[in-house]
Amino acid sequence: MARSGRLRVGVLASGRGSNLQAIIDASEAGKLEAVIVVVLSDKPDVYALERARRHAIPGLFVDPKSHATREAFDTALIAALTEHQVELVCLAGYMRVLTAAFINHFRHRVMNIHPALLPSFPGLHAQRQALRHGVKFSGCTVHFADEGVDTGPIIIQAVVPVFDDDSEETLAARILTYEHQIYPRAIQLYAEGRLRVRGRHVTCRGSEADRAPREGWGYMHP
Ligand code: GAR
Numbered sequence: 441m442a443r444s445g446r447l448r449v450g451v452l453a454s455g456r457g458s459n460l461q462a463i464i465d466a467s468e469a470g471k472l473e474a475v476i477v478v479v480l481s482d483k484p485d486v487y488a489l490e491r492a493r494r495h496a497i498p499g500l501f502v503d504p505k506s507h508a509t510r511e512a513f514d515t516a517l518i519a520a521l522t523e524h525q526v527e528l529v530c531l532a533g534y535m536r537v538l539t540a541a542f543i544n545h546f547r548h549r550v551m552n553i554h555p556a557l558l559p560s561f562p563g564l565h566a567q568r569q570a571l572r573h574g575v576k577f578s579g580c581t582v583h584f585a586d587e588g589v590d591t592g593p594i595i596i597q598a599v600v601p602v603f604d605d606d607s608e609e610t611l612a613a614r615i616l617t618y619e620h621q622i623y624p625r626a627i628q629l630y631a632e633g634r635l636r637v638r639g640r641h642v643t644c645r646g647s648e649a650d651r652a653p654r655e656g657w658g659y660m661h662p
Contacts, residue, residue: 447474447631450526452517452534453481457488459532459553462620463627464495472624473631478524480517482536498524504536514542521546528630530623531585535564540587548637550585551630553623555615557581557597562590567612570602578602578611580619582626584637593642595635596622 446467451460460479466472479492479499492499500520507513518541521529531538531552543550556566558581561573570578579599586592598618602611629635634645 448477448525448527449474449530450521450524451476451479451530451532453479453488453532454483454535455486455488455533457491459619459623460488461491463624466624472628474627477526480520510539511541514539518542518545537589538585543587548584551582551626552585553619554581554590558590567608571608576602580615582622593637593640595626595642598622
């Protein structure tokens, strides 16, 4: 069914919200056929909620402690997202694992961004994991969320080099600049209705140029 108007996006965030900001900026600049209609956080005083406030986006702290179970908490999230008629949920530094009930409710309508080339280095401290492992390249991944931790079908990845003198901070900063590019891009492809999911595979209808990794996303030719 054709969608009328811009895609309604709900963002879940637990921290500073720089990816949230990248999506807000792309949306406000008219580069996204999507609009953030609500920001939800599991932490009360995070900068992500302040960013929402500054852009007149409804921002809501949902307290995990006031819900007896993870299921009850996620039910509250679903209710808030439904109330705002959210069509796509974007996890942006959201540090809780979603329940199966949440994933089933929004199947293939939840995106996540992770600061590593999945399936390498899922979970916490992805950049630290990459440095400890000694990889020469890392990067970031936008994928559809499933019941696992950073395991769902991959939409877009960007590759960045890892240098000998990198610290966790310098590597994280290099990766973050690409996160801010590929997340809005993935949302735009979704908004255009061009993504198809079959099992683990996400394909993108359209021109070759749009489908291929881009040099601007840190892709390195051999
Ligand atoms: C980002 O680097 C994001 O990829 C990561 O948390 C950071 C949030 O930054 N997410 C994960 O590690 C999820 N497994 P932000 O709040 O500035 O967007």
